[in-house]
Amino acid sequence: MEATALIAQLADTARLAARTLVAASGADRAEALHRIAEEIAAAEVEILAANAIDMERAVKDGMAESMQDRLLLTSARIHGIVDGAKQVSALPNPLGITLRESTLANGLHLQQVTVPFGVVGMVYEARPNVTVDAAVILLMSGNAALLRGSSSAESSNKVLVEVMRRALAKTTISPDVLQYVPSHDRSTVQALLHARGKVDLVIPRGSAALIRTVVDDSTVPTIETGAGVCHVYVDDEADLAKALPILINSKTHRPSVCNAAETLLVHEQVAEKFLPMALRELSDAGVRLHVDQKVEMIAVASNIPVSSATEENWSTEYNALEMNVAIVPNLLAASDHIAKYGTKHTESIVTENDTHAAQFIALSDCAAVMINASTRFTDGEQMGFGAEIGISNQKLHARGPMGLEAMTTTTWIVRGNGQIRK
Amino acid sequence: MEATALIAQLADTARLAARTLVAASGADRAEALHRIAEEIAAAEVEILAANAIDMERAVKDGMAESMQDRLLLTSARIHGIVDGAKQVSALPNPLGITLRESTLANGLHLQQVTVPFGVVGMVYEARPNVTVDAAVILLMSGNAALLRGSSSAESSNKVLVEVMRRALAKTTISPDVLQYVPSHDRSTVQALLHARGKVDLVIPRGSAALIRTVVDDSTVPTIETGAGVCHVYVDDEADLAKALPILINSKTHRPSVCNAAETLLVHEQVAEKFLPMALRELSDAGVRLHVDQKVEMIAVASNIPVSSATEENWSTEYNALEMNVAIVPNLLAASDHIAKYGTKHTESIVTENDTHAAQFIALSDCAAVMINASTRFTDGEQMGFGAEIGISNQKLHARGPMGLEAMTTTTWIVRGNGQIRK
Numbered sequence A, B: 001m002e003a004t005a006l007i008a009q010l011a012d013t014a015r016l017a018a019r020t021l022v023a024a025s026g027a028d029r030a031e032a033l034h035r036i037a038e039e040i041a042a043a044e045v046e047i048l049a050a051n052a053i054d055m056e057r058a059v060k061d062g063m064a065e066s067m068q069d070r071l072l073l074t075s076a077r078i079h080g081i082v083d084g085a086k087q088v089s090a091l092p093n094p095l096g097i098t099l100r101e102s103t104l105a106n107g108l109h110l111q112q113v114t115v116p117f118g119v120v121g122m123v124y125e126a127r128p129n130v131t132v133d134a135a136v137i138l139l140m141s142g143n144a145a146l147l148r149g150s151s152s153a154e155s156s157n158k159v160l161v162e163v164m165r166r167a168l169a170k171t172t173i174s175p176d177v178l179q180y181v182p183s184h185d186r187s188t189v190q191a192l193l194h195a196r197g198k199v200d201l202v203i204p205r206g207s208a209a210l211i212r213t214v215v216d217d218s219t220v221p222t223i224e225t226g227a228g229v230c231h232v233y234v235d236d237e238a239d240l241a242k243a244l245p246i247l248i249n250s251k252t253h254r255p256s257v258c259n260a261a262e263t264l265l266v267h268e269q270v271a272e273k274f275l276p277m278a279l280r281e282l283s284d285a286g287v288r289l290h291v292d293q294k295v296e297m298i299a300v301a302s303n304i305p306v307s308s309a310t311e312e313n314w315s316t317e318y319n320a321l322e323m324n325v326a327i328v329p330n331l332l333a334a335s336d337h338i339a340k341y342g343t344k345h346t347e348s349i350v351t352e353n354d355t356h357a358a359q360f361i362a363l364s365d366c367a368a369v370m371i372n373a374s375t376r377f378t379d380g381e382q383m384g385f386g387a388e389i390g391i392s393n394q395k396l397h398a399r400g401p402m403g404l405e406a407m408t409t410t411t412w413i414v415r416g417n418g419q420i421r422k
Helices: A003-023 A026-042 A044-060 A065-071 A075-089 A129-140 A151-168 A187-193 A208-217 A240-252 A268-284 A293-301 A331-341 A354-363 B003-023 B026-042 B044-060 B065-071 B075-089 B129-140 B151-168 B187-193 B208-217 B240-252 B268-284 B293-301 B331-341 B354-363
Strands: A098-103 A109-116 A119-124 A144-148 A178-180 A201-205 A230-234 A261-267 A288-291 A322-328 A346-350 A368-373 A390-392 A400-402 A408-419 B098-103 B109-116 B119-124 B144-148 B178-180 B201-205 B230-234 B261-267 B288-291 B322-328 B346-350 B368-373 B390-392 B400-402 B408-419
Touching: A003 A109, A003 A119, A003 A144, A003 A178, A003 A187, A003 B354, A026 A044, A026 A075, A026 A129, A026 A151, A044 A065, A044 A075, A044 A151, A065 A151, A075 A129, A119 A129, A119 A187, A119 A208, A129 A144, A129 A151, A129 A201, A144 A187, A151 A178, A187 A208, A201 A208, A230 A240, A230 A268, A230 A331, A240 A261, A240 A268, A240 A346, A240 A368, A240 B408, A261 A268, A261 A331, A268 A288, A268 A293, A268 A322, A288 A293, A293 A322, A322 A331, A331 A354, A346 A354, A354 A368, A354 B003, A354 B408, A400 B408, A408 B240, A408 B354, A408 B400, B003 B109, B003 B119, B003 B144, B003 B178, B003 B187, B026 B044, B026 B075, B026 B129, B026 B151, B044 B065, B044 B075, B044 B151, B065 B151, B075 B129, B119 B129, B119 B187, B119 B208, B129 B144, B129 B151, B129 B201, B144 B187, B151 B178, B187 B208, B201 B208, B230 B240, B230 B268, B230 B331, B240 B261, B240 B268, B240 B346, B240 B368, B261 B268, B261 B331, B268 B288, B268 B293, B268 B322, B288 B293, B293 B322, B322 B331, B331 B354, B346 B354, B354 B368
Parallel strands: A119 A144, A119 A201, A144 A178, A230 A261, A230 A346, A261 A322, A288 A322, A346 A368, A368 B408, A408 B368, B119 B144, B119 B201, B144 B178, B230 B261, B230 B346, B261 B322, B288 B322, B346 B368
Antiparallel strands: A098 A109, A109 A408, A390 A400, B098 B109, B109 B408, B390 B400
16 A cells, blocks of 8 residues: 555544543553553563564664664563553553633633643654553553554564554553554655644654654654753852762763763863863763863863864764863853754753852753753653653753653633623 | 845844843833833824835735735724733733642752743734734743734834834843844745744744645744634534524624634434524524535525535635534534544534533544533633734644743753762
8 A cells, every 4th residue: 555545544543543542541541551561571472583583684784783782672671661561551640631720700611631642653763662662651641653663673563563452452442543654665754744634743763863854854743852962061160079970970871862961061260170080080981072172281281182173073962972072261151052052952050059050041942951960860750750752852842851741732621601702 | 135044144133132031020021011012002103104005005906805904004903902012011921930840859859940932933914913912922921033924014014013122122121032024025934934943933823825834834843823614513412592692603703713613513303493593593694504415404494595515615614604514413423523624623512411521522632622602712812811822723832722821831940969860
């Protein structure tokens, strides 16, 4: 079948099936997630066999080892997926919550309540765990899901969706709320991105290039996730004993993710004291340093290997042990640098001065501002959401880590007794 | 200057100026709106003179009279604009409101607070009052505005922006937060829609065609406003004495706007009782009726003029005294009709049965559901928002009438004392 017709059919089927999700109570949906967790645990052998087919093809095709690692499923990773599904099932029901309520002078009673989006498309790359992680968050928030993973994970994803559908068949929720989207060519992604009216929302997860393509091409509303050129700014009134571990943690704790820091900005008043130890510790941790001229002088004096930062460096999300370092004359200059090169994800200031912190917050146009804390805390689980489907890097709708609530929209319910406009 | 460069320059200037808006308190912004209201009132002669130029060109170009009426400014209309600005200035400050707050086990303090979008582009058609209505809502919510009206209102809009900037020059807020975007050709719209990274949000207001173009072409996030194919469903358990005024009000109170009803659906159990009087009253009010076969039989028996509805009729937003009428076998069939032809704006059910109302709510995937009330109540002022920049017809971000709150996004502020990820 041609891709546009196929996506339309999958979306229509999913939308009709979603009525069973809306009719189900929060407890019913939690129970369905439990079934899914159990079914996945029971299907471990089947899932590992399917993953072995993907892995064999990946090796044959010469896939990079880091990518192979993302594709690989193991018994431990399947347990992780199962635990994740159980955790989401234990979260509070995000639907039917009254956000605003009032009674007008004419007697009309207004309620703004949370409702699902409807049919949500996920477009993602190699990691097959996203198939389940995304599906359970979407089901728990009452949404049907069209799951379009990478062709390299085709047999893993196909089996994971089959197993989840098998679990749903034992509940009041129709298995058709989960739809596997064939991934052997790009046409299904294109069709999904243009299924306006059929699909309510598309969420891309993966590389910056994938996200760019999805956000730019789509006529379906999208939520841009991911790209993070995050900064740590060490203020002139910073406690340097806090600044050092915050810096090292922000850069090295998990360099491959979006909330890792890429650039260190240091106030000139504390640069000579802070930078020799900071550069030394970064360098010892294996971090390649791209620095401005003033930093280079300090590095050379301390015999720390650095290279001159290019214009491109300042706006690069390395996803690796590399970092840019610059000295700035003041907080405003730090904010200007961030405004020019940042991606509005997470910015951290280390300062003991509350006024400086407030200025930094006001000038930082981003999803999260850290004051004396690691950039790594911009994370749904860390922030107590219990689960995360991604981190929104846009201003429309949810901003920052997105849990169950972010996968709902609202409707206004207006109850009257025959009121008409005067 | 080439359009892309021009828009980039206007947006950069506006973004820098927006720092004065962020630095201003809610009271400062309210005061600025008061100045704007006063300045507009004082500049009445100047504004009417500019409008006369637009009107003269409109007449010469043979603009339709209904369009001429939208373009026209009068002393009374200017007073309306002034009052509107004063009303917005009296609304509560929507910025800096803490929506969620918690302290994590590791001592981190989390706050989700409302912040402005930054630079918002308005693309709108003939009516020059939108220039001020939109500007004051955006300023009150801390946003800078790029105002791109219709070329037919060029001199009116230019003077209105000049007058508002003159008012801002007397405050702590930079006049550069308001930017007039030249409208003599389409290139500035295209440039605005593609100013990703320069403009944070674009809101179109005007015809369905304008909105479609903006939403489809834009790489800047947009909020789709407007199109409303709204339904009134008269249930088998309706109080017909309530149903009739609700129907007439929904259709005829102001047929040209998006929350007017276009289609009446009647449960077959009450059709023979309700339709003769309903069709008669609609017809007497000058409403042209497009009906299905069963309705046609009833109409013919009552000697009421109707025509057979085409497939196109069911999905048409008339913005005029025309209405479709169908008989449905049950509530589910009514919901299926709405799902097929509706635009997810406002749906109204007339029923005395709470279970039926609940089913209708669950099946209506729309911005607002009315129970025993006119569709015309989906309106920011009616719903107590005090002002409205438009009605969102999409699920992402705000849904339904958008007041000041809808013009804000959020940021997470995370305060720590040196916390790092374990």
